[in-house]
Amino acid sequence: MNNMLTIAMPKGRIFEEAVELLRKAGYQLPPEFEDSRKLIIDVPEEGIRFILAKPMDVATYVEHGVADVGIAGKDVLLEEERDVYELLDLKISYCYLAVAGLPNTKMNEVAPRVATKYPNIAEAYFREQGEQVEIIKLNGSIELAPIIGLSDRIVDIVSTGRTLKENGLVEYKRIANVTSRLIVNPASYRLKDAMIDQLVNRLNDVLRGGIK
Ligand code: PRP
16 A cells, blocks of 8 residues: 555544545545445545544554544544644634533532543643542543533533533533644655645645635
């Protein structure tokens, strides 16, 4: 695969925006790209192999070098501190990490609990605040935790705010803004610098409004 660039793409809600960005950057991606259940999609005309991964796993593929580059959320990069270079802020999939919970409630004074998909971010945040909390790691539907009494607070992604609202929760504090980033494996960056620079330049043109 040395003459091809392998790109790890995040499946799910980031996917469409990422595909749109690549198309704007001039990459000819087949129309069935979005509908396929395939996990590996080769586009030989562009010299690219796409790997479709869970968003949380993109940086893992890139760190291990099975993907040269990837599109990963800043949330995942903050949580996992992988050995990858962050090349570009793609300015897609805007959202933010926040502390939320039931309205007008204080955290338990004895052993307050925080449920989250982001244990490292949550731990670091509350440590900075000087609060000792027990972190409860969940894999999704985090908003359930305070409602059913599993935790006092959650640390989670807020995008439109609908999930919080429809579950009667409120935001207490914004922790960090999140957008998707282009990341690269350091060794790939040395070996495939021309291909990667071309990708970065084409994406940069779109980000600067050069290509519509
Ligand atoms: C994310 C996040 C929130 C929700 C926020 O969950 O964890 O639950 O989206 O979006 P909103 O502010 O637009 O409502 P996701 O849908 O990825 O599923 P998950 O619960 O499995 O993590």
